[in-house]
Amino acid sequence: MDNRRITIEPITRLEGHGKIEIFLDGKGVVERAYFQVPELRGFEKFAQGRPAEDMPQITSRICGVCPTAHHMASTKALDALYQVTPPPAARKIRELIYSTFYVEDHALHFYFLGGPDFVVGPQAPAAERNVLGVIAKVGIETGQKVIAMRRRLRELMALAGGKAAHPVFGLPGGVAKPLTAADAARFREVAGEAVEFAQFTLGIFEKVVLQNSEYVDLILSDAYTHKTYYMGMVDEKNQVNFYDGMLRVVAPDGKEWAKFRPDQYLDYIGERVEPWTYMKFCYLKGIGWKGFSEGSDSGVYCVAPLARLNAAEGMATPQAHEAYQKYHATLGGRPVHHTLANHWARVVEMLYAAERMQELANDPELINPDVRTLPTATPREGVGVVEAPRGTLFHHYKTDERGMITGANLIVATQNNAARIAMGVEKAAKKLITGGQVPEGLLNMVEMAFRAYDPCLGCATHALPGSMPLIVQVRDPRGSPLAVLRRDSDGSIHRE
Amino acid sequence: MKPKVAFYWCASCGGCEEAVVDLDEKILDVANAVDIVFWPVALDFKEHDVEAMPDGSILASFINGAIRNSDQLKMAKLLRAKSQVVVAFGVCAQLGGIPGLANLTDAKGIYAEVFKDGVTPERLHQNNGHSLSLPEFFDTVVELGRVIDVDYYVPGCPPTPKIIGAALGVLLGSELPPKGTVLAPDEALCEECPRKDTRPEKMLLKEFKRVHQVVADQQTCLLAQGLACLGPGTRAGCEALCPRGNMPCTGCFGPTSRVRDYGAKALSALASVIDSDDEAEIARILDALPDPAGLFYRYSLPSSFLGRRRME
Amino acid sequence: MPETFEPKIVAFFCNWCTYLAADLAGTSRIKYAPNTRVVRVMCSGRVDPQFILDAFAKGADGVLIGGCHPGDCHYQEGNYKMLRRFALLKRLVKQMGIEDERLRLEWISAAEGERVKTVINDMVAKVRALGPRAAASQKEVA
Numbered sequence: 003m004d005n006r007r008i009t010i011e012p013i014t015r016l017e018g019h020g021k022i023e024i025f026l027d028g029k030g031v032v033e034r035a036y037f038q039v040p041e042l043r044g045f046e047k048f049a050q051g052r053p054a055e056d057m058p059q060i061t062s063r064i065c066g067v068c069p070t071a072h073h074m075a076s077t078k079a080l081d082a083l084y085q086v087t088p089p090p091a092a093r094k095i096r097e098l099i100y101s102t103f104y105v106e107d108h109a110l111h112f113y114f115l116g117g118p119d120f121v122v123g124p125q126a127p128a129a130e131r132n133v134l135g136v137i138a139k140v141g142i143e144t145g146q147k148v149i150a151m152r153r154r155l156r157e158l159m160a161l162a163g164g165k166a167a168h169p170v171f172g173l174p175g176g177v178a179k180p181l182t183a184a185d186a187a188r189f190r191e192v193a194g195e196a197v198e199f200a201q202f203t204l205g206i207f208e209k210v211v212l213q214n215s216e217y218v219d220l221i222l223s224d225a226y227t228h229k230t231y232y233m234g235m236v237d238e239k240n241q242v243n244f245y246d247g248m249l250r251v252v253a254p255d256g257k258e259w260a261k262f263r264p265d266q267y268l269d270y271i272g273e274r275v276e277p278w279t280y281m282k283f284c285y286l287k288g289i290g291w292k293g294f295s296e297g298s299d300s301g302v303y304c305v306a307p308l309a310r311l312n313a314a315e316g317m318a319t320p321q322a323h324e325a326y327q328k329y330h331a332t333l334g335g336r337p338v339h340h341t342l343a344n345h346w347a348r349v350v351e352m353l354y355a356a357e358r359m360q361e362l363a364n365d366p367e368l369i370n371p372d373v374r375t376l377p378t379a380t381p382r383e384g385v386g387v388v389e390a391p392r393g394t395l396f397h398h399y400k401t402d403e404r405g406m407i408t409g410a411n412l413i414v415a416t417q418n419n420a421a422r423i424a425m426g427v428e429k430a431a432k433k434l435i436t437g438g439q440v441p442e443g444l445l446n447m448v449e450m451a452f453r454a455y456d457p458c459l460g461c462a463t464h465a466l467p468g469s470m471p472l473i474v475q476v477r478d479p480r481g482s483p484l485a486v487l488r489r490d491s492d493g494s495i496h497r498e
Numbered sequence: 499m500k501p502k503v504a505f506y507w508c509a510s511c512g513g514c515e516e517a518v519v520d521l522d523e524k525i526l527d528v529a530n531a532v533d534i535v536f537w538p539v540a541l542d543f544k545e546h547d548v549e550a551m552p553d554g555s556i557l558a559s560f561i562n563g564a565i566r567n568s569d570q571l572k573m574a575k576l577l578r579a580k581s582q583v584v585v586a587f588g589v590c591a592q593l594g595g596i597p598g599l600a601n602l603t604d605a606k607g608i609y610a611e612v613f614k615d616g617v618t619p620e621r622l623h624q625n626n627g628h629s630l631s632l633p634e635f636f637d638t639v640v641e642l643g644r645v646i647d648v649d650y651y652v653p654g655c656p657p658t659p660k661i662i663g664a665a666l667g668v669l670l671g672s673e674l675p676p677k678g679t680v681l682a683p684d685e686a687l688c689e690e691c692p693r694k695d696t697r698p699e700k701m702l703l704k705e706f707k708r709v710h711q712v713v714a715d716q717q718t719c720l721l722a723q724g725l726a727c728l729g730p731g732t733r734a735g736c737e738a739l740c741p742r743g744n745m746p747c748t749g750c751f752g753p754t755s756r757v758r759d760y761g762a763k764a765l766s767a768l769a770s771v772i773d774s775d776d777e778a779e780i781a782r783i784l785d786a787l788p789d790p791a792g793l794f795y796r797y798s799l800p801s802s803f804l805g806r807r808r809m810e
Numbered sequence: 811m812p813e814t815f816e817p818k819i820v821a822f823f824c825n826w827c828t829y830l831a832a833d834l835a836g837t838s839r840i841k842y843a844p845n846t847r848v849v850r851v852m853c854s855g856r857v858d859p860q861f862i863l864d865a866f867a868k869g870a871d872g873v874l875i876g877g878c879h880p881g882d883c884h885y886q887e888g889n890y891k892m893l894r895r896f897a898l899l900k901r902l903v904k905q906m907g908i909e910d911e912r913l914r915l916e917w918i919s920a921a922e923g924e925r926v927k928t929v930i931n932d933m934v935a936k937v938r939a940l941g942p943r944a945a946a947s948q949k950e951v952a
Contacts, residue, residue: 011545014538017512019569025628034626040569040633042619043509044608048599051905052792055710059748060796063596066513066656084710114519114540128542134529146523153522164743166520167513167656171743174710179744275617278630282613374713405708406788446542460511602905762859765902769895775880780897790898791905803863808907809945 008435010445013452015115015132017067018459022448024431035431037424037452039281042463049410054083054381054401057410058172061397064414065461067110069168070103070159071390071415072461074245075397077172078386082265083399084377086175091370095177097245098189098362099162099169100388104244104355105196106155107391108307108348111456112203113148116345119450120211124220125443140206151199154192161185176374189363196356197321203349204325211345212332221342222333225433226451228296229254229339230422231286231303234310235264235389241318242310242354244389250313251286254298256337260288264387267396271413272301280463283421284413294425302425305393305418306455307347312337317350319357325350341426344454351391381405390415392458416462419455426451501557504536504548505587506577508570509597509639510563514588515539517656518560524663531670532557536577548576556581558669560652562588564597564800565640569633578646583669589655589750591642592680593760594800596655601799601806602791604637637809641801651680653733655750655797661735682735684755687747691729691738693719702773706786709745720746721771726787728794731757731764750797759803761794817871817937819930821846822861824854826884827919828876834923842927843934846874853877854915855888859899862913866903869944872912872937874929879917889917911936912943 006028011021019041025033045064052060058076062069074096081088088096111117114133118126122135130138137145156166162181163169171177181189211217220226233251237243240250249267251260262270272287285291285301292300303309311330317323329350330336333343362368386397393415400409416423430451434444507515515537519525535556536543559581565571578584589595600608609618623630642648652665665681668674675681688694696718707724714720720727720741727746729738733754740747753760768787774780787793795802823829829850835842851857854877862873875896877889896915903913916929 012538014542014544015540017539019507019538023628023630034628036625036628036630038630038632040567041509042608042612042635043566043597044600044603044612047603047608047611050611051602051789052599053708053789055708056789056792060596060599060792063511063513063655066511066516069511069513080710110519132541137526142526145526149522149525152519156520160739164745165739167516169743170740170745178714179716275613275619277617277620277623278625278632280619280632376713377710404788405710458512757860759860759863761902762863762899765898766859766895769898770891772894775890775893777893777897780894784898784901787898787901789905790902794902803860803867804903804906805867807905808943 032432035428037427038279042280046410054405062168075386075388075395079384079397080174083381083384084174085379086375086377088176089372092176092373101355101359108352180371180373193360193363200353200356226341232309232312234313240315242314265385284418302421308344311347317354322354393418414461416457500533502535503532504559508563509566513656514562520659558583560585560587564590567633583649585650586642586648589797592651593798594641598639598800653751687729687732687734690734701771731767760798764794819846819872820865820870821848821874822857823876825852827878830920835926845934853888854892871943875915876918
């Protein structure tokens with residue numbers, strides 16, 4: 003490669019394809035760094051003409067690492083589309099599968115994807131910077147424990163959802179099959195292990211990272227710090243919730259900037275195209291796109307663990323809440339602006355997911371055989387939103403009266419982080435590469451700037467700017483419809 | 499010296515990578531037996547590392563994902579040159595997969611839908627004196643075997659740990675099967691399905707149902723209940739995971755060896771159970787299958803005879 | 811002078827009815843458009859949808875299937891099997907951009923030599939008006 007340009011291709015230890023192009027001036031100083039995503043498959047286009055009920059299984063193929071997230075958002079969009087509410091047992095089964103998946107996926111990132119940077123070392127030889135290197139470092143017994151935990155979680159996901167990779171449980175108004183008492187017992191058993199495992203993982207982070215002053219300095223360093231807005235889904239107590247709730251945005255100073263129902267997202271989130279990448283950049287409409295910049299005047303915002311723990315004011319389960327408080331206390335309070343703290347926040351979330359798994363597995367209503375409400379309404383439009391492990395995930399479908407998709411709008415997790423990732427890669431490159439000569443380990447440290455977000459680029463290369471009508475159904479407290487209002491893309495409002 | 503293997507993803511979702519990780523403890527045995535020289539999801543080796551390898555020095559490359567752009571085409575050819583054996587891993591590499599549904603449209607259609615603001619990503623772009631490139635985005639998605647010579651296929655979306663384990667066993671064994679073999683049982687899924695014994699003597703349906711319209715019984719044959727289960731037209735090997743999840747098979751293991759166009763035969767199988775000789779009644783029954791292309795070609799459109807919808 | 815497009819029609823005719831009708835048309839010196847390539851099958855029920863799609867893929871602009879009238883099938887049920895398959899295949903190929911006129915199923919009995927002429931002439935005219943099934947560039951996929 004010529005000495006004015008460094009190409010990292012492909013970027014590694016994440017889901018998806020990407021490359022980083024770093025341009026140096028004559029003195030070996032970084033002029034500009036670009037995070038390019040070269041992949042695109044066009045799901046929103048080929049979703050058109052598909053039956054809506056096929057969307058949970060089609061959209062799960064956007065990502066094989068987080069298929070359950072897409073499947074879940076899609077299923078919730080179908081609930082809205084057909085105006086059906088799942089019976090309580092079905093909702094609990096969904097949340098149980100989701101919590102199980104969260105433990106597994108967050109653990110995958112910690113041990114396989116991002117973890118090697120810390121456990122083995124950011125500038126360790128490339129051949130060692132991977133899960134095998136992690137196992138060599140933490141010991142084969144721990145390695146086997148990690149693998150066994152993952153296996154048991156995946157078995158449960160298949161038990162309840164048909165398959166662990168690309169599950170089949172999602173239907174409008176419910177799930178495909180109920181859980182038996184024996185199933186619930188297995189979930190209880192594994193949930194207990196999952197809670198222990200999450201605490202164990204926190205322990206590893208403590209020992210390997212927090213007790214290593216070099217790593218702590220790295221986390222707190224300016225190279226990996228950005229002061230942006232943060233968004234996450236919260237319950238009515240402003241605690242983190244992955245499955246359902248309101249979306250809360252806090253400003254760089256931590257104060258609440260907005261709180262809205264997920265189906266109002268088009269009022270808050272905009273997208274921007276740059277000609278050098280397929281990934282579109284999300285920004286807050288209320289602030290506006292001010293370029294790749296940070297601060298309260300820039301619409302750039304952040305999602306996923308770091309952001310969720312900033313946007314919320316606590317965790318809904320006791321051990322996770324304790325871990326949350328310790329996390330903020332150590333890092334100087336809410337909000338935390340250090341990107342690498344994502345790795346820690348992710349483990350706090352892992353603990354919450356495990357505790358939530360335990361709560362649901364112990365709920366007697368879980369094994370109620372009634373898990374379907376059959377739709378009767380004519381479908382038209384529906385929005386389904388969840389917190390995917392990598393950020394807020396929006397599925398928005400429009401159909402004809404037969405339930406055939408006429409339009410699909412997907413804003414996928416990592417896209418919300420796209421601008422901040424691009425900024426992070428450039429900032430890290432600028433701060434770390436100063437003398438022209440760039441050892442491979444240093445290039446890995448540039449990659450660490452994106453890896454902390456646990457990006458999913460297969461996911462991120464989707465979405466189209468929403469210019470579809472928004473339909474609001476007004477219901478009385480018992481749920482009976484009172485009125486249907488429609489706001490067209492030109493802003494005009496009609497009563498249907 | 500340990501034999502070298504590589505894993506790569508083209509237009510892929512990463513599920514096949516997860517499937518390899520689902521080997522669980524066995525992955526440590528694999529890691530001990532071979533040198534993984536390229537696997538972007540998990541290891542930090544880069545493209546230039548592969549380019550530097552002598553031709554044929556990789557024993558086997560496992561490539562998943564369909565071919566959607568020029569970068570993926572380039573990597574497929576590169577790995578072919580560096581490898582003795584290439585295995586098309588997963589249904590996207592074998593038949594085109596779900597990304598292949600994009601063959602119902604084309605590049606223009608996708609760009610128009612995804613990039614509506616007036617700015618579109620460019621193949622070559624100059625930004626402040628920096629020249630940046632993106633790969634060429636093809637109009638048509640193709641399966642791996644269309645652009646390089648493929649030695650073996652491991653089917654599924656994704657392949658199951660059992661199928662992967664069996665495939666590895668065969669590949670590391672003493673006698674390699676004939677080139678082009680699909681490494682999975684060569685019979686229909688019905689043979690493996692726990693609901694097999696509930697199939698009626700003669701399968702005749704007066705109507706089909708869409709999955710959200712009924713609550714499926716957990717024991718009875720799904721097709722017999724009127725759901726569009728493609729088990730009869732699909733290769734076995736997965737042990738009927740979706741029917742165990744109480745949902746119909748959607749065909750991700752592709753056809754048996756005696757079928758050339760999966761969708762055509764799956765269509766034939768479903769048509770054959772329609773209980774009517776009357777054109778008008780047949781038409782009414784078929785209204786419950788509103789998307790034949792999406793149903794029958796969900797995973798196999800690029801590999802079908804037609805390959806894609808007619809270009810405008 | 812521009813060449814007029816001449817469509818290629820692949821025809822699958824059943825041995826007992828339509829093929830005999832085509833023979834009859836021949837011996838009766840009935841002239842009809844020469845665009846069809848006829849494949850004789852024992853029964854219209856033998857026509858696998860794969861044959862039809864393969865024909866289109868290999869350059870056919872239209873595919874015609876000829877069988878016995880309902881109730882007259884030499885093998886009792888074969889033409890009904892074709893009917894059911896055909897109904898579903900028609901919907902599938904429509905999604906693939908293949909127009910209605912390009913795929914046709916006709917019941918033509920052994921005595922109906924004239925009908926062979928009418929059907930083929932009609933189909934050739936309609937497909938000629940539509941143009942080639944696939945644009946030349948579509949043959950390149952990558």
